[in-house]
Amino acid sequence: MPLRWRLALLFTLGAAILIGGVALLFRQQLAAGMNSSLDDTLRARADAQVARLASSTPPPPAPFREHEGNGRAETSDPGSDDVTQVLSTSGKVLENSGDSRGPLASGTRLRDAAKGSEQFTAVIEGQRYRMLGVPARNGDRTVVVVVGASTQIVEATKARTGKIFLTAGPPAAALMGFAAYLLAGAALRPVERLRRRLADISEHDIDARLRVPGTRDEIATLATTMNTVLDRLARALARERGFVADAGHELRTPLTTLKAELELAQQPGRSRQALAAAVDAAAQDTDRLIRLAEDLLLLARADEGHAFLRPRPMTPHDVLAAAVRSASARAAAHRVTLRLSGDEHLRLTADPDRLRQAIDNLLDNALRYSPPGGVIDVGLGRHGRHRRAVAVIEVRDHGPGFPPEFLPVAFERFRRADTARSRADGGTGLGLAIVRSIAHAHGGRAVADNPPGGGARVRLELPATPAQDGPAHDG
Structure with a gap:
């Protein structure tokens, strides 16, 4: 209905x-x-x-006819609306307002009226009367006055x-x-x-909005709220479209390269070394496609709110040490020094694999932009106490730093500080976006800045284990 x-x-x-x-x-x-x-x-x-x-003097008794029946009395004056009787305490009618009739009160009702006021209802010739009986003195005797009205x-x-x-x-x-x-x-x-x-309003008209009436009532509030929801949906749809477009663009480049390598390998007259080089290049492009697909899947799961962490109590220093050892060979090839410092006893409840993935992304970015002979500092510290304590993981290089216009969008997808160099080096612009998603999934945050002294710095701030109450360290 x-x-x-x-x-x-x-x-x-x-x-x-x-x-x-x-x-x-x-x-x-x-x-x-x-x-x-x-x-x-x-x-x-x-x-x-x-x-x-x-x-007045006592009146003589008036003739009457007694009738039985629950205080009922009959009268020969059917046209009268008011009745009045004076009764003796024995029930004799001493005065009557009309023709002779039986006593209007008798028995218990008469005795109660002789002691004080008694109000009751009587039926006289089929008509209801409201009656009042009160005691009175007439000479040296007590009588009862009964008055009634229809x-x-x-x-x-x-x-x-x-x-x-x-x-x-x-x-x-x-x-x-x-x-x-x-x-x-x-x-x-x-x-x-x-x-x-x-x-x-359809998905093809994302800029359309509802007209808000000027009544300033609940309808106007509803329209404003709906417009706010439409704004959020439009932004989400724009991000989704941008994500799909950027992902398609990123996938197109390695797919095109892979196709070209395979077409060259099919040409007759290629040497064994040329075929091996083509297969090796195709394998590298395939690896890049796999990494890109995995990164896109992780971000998509993070957007949908799906849990992708397997947290457990852990020591983050061990994860940092393993990541530094893994990146040491590449750092040596670039003549870059990796330095690790921090609290070796600090503990977290986190996913070691995802935390390692975030650290690897930060080290990869730092190595890409560190000049030969540079230093990359990896630090671990703790700020605050009790439930407000956070573990701070910091990766800092001494390269050119982030461009100022890049800092506000550093953690957005497919954003690069140097698009030309990043694509050539194999970057997809998803590394920092993944770092932020992993930090948010742990209940923390990621911050990028250019610290005093030059270079670029990225900090991961994650909730520390509440049970640990050691002194705070600077990260």
Whole structure:
């Protein structure tokens, strides 16, 4: 069922319950008010009779006919709405307001009235009367004054009031429900416009946005929120398209080279040495394709939030030492010195393989840009204490450093400080992006800068093991 209809039905039901409750309350209060006014009238009449009897001689008994039946009495004056009797304590009628009738109070009711005020209801010739009996003194004896008034007006008013509410209540509730239907339609009309506009936006129209109304209400807030979501989706789609385009560009170069090598190898008359060189070049291009595919897969898993770590307690100094030993041969070929320093007892909960991958990428970048005779410093330290402690892994070279315009985008994919040299050296522009993804997966961060004294520096800051409370070290 549409929301508009649900709101209208709920509002109609609520209005019906409200009108019914108000009708019952009004009817009860009206009857209570009229009965209170009637009681005041009876009290005034009774007081007048009490005062009259106190100042007059005892009246003779009036003729009466006694009748049985729960305080009922019959009268020969059906047209009278008010009744008054003066009774002796034994139940004899001493005075009567009309023709002779039986006592209006007898038995327990009469005895209670002789002791104090007694209010009750009696039926006289099929008509309900509200009665009041009070004691009075007439000479040297105690009598009971009974006054009564018909409740016909009260009952008629209650019946008329109930009829009015029963007649006017349902149409009023239906009218309120219809008004709620129209109001809900007017309130939801801007939402429907937003829905239609949102349905028209496709992946080919990523710059389209919803029009934000100037009402500064919930609809405007909804439109603003939707535009914010569209902005995020547009940025994600732009990154995805850029990623696919860059990946295609990176894959095209080694694939083209591989194809050319294989085509040359197929040509007749090639020597054995030429064939071996072609196969070796094809193998190198294949290795590059494998590395690129693995890097792209890792970044894609990181983007999707998939866990790619296998963390366990470890000593990062051992990982750094292994990475330095592995890069030593290449560093010697470039006449570059690798220096490792830091806390050998520092422990982390991390994935050693992914941490090694990040360090290898940093060392590869540092070796690519370090001049012959240069030094690459690899450091390990710890900052902070307890749960705020972080392990800092730092790789610094003494080359030309990062270009200033490159620093803000250093960790973005397919970004290179020197595109011409990087492609020639086999770089894909994914190394630092992978370093950042690995750092983020561990709950840390990666920072690149140009420190004083020249060169480039990349710092990995990872949460340290909380149980370790040793002194902090500078990394």
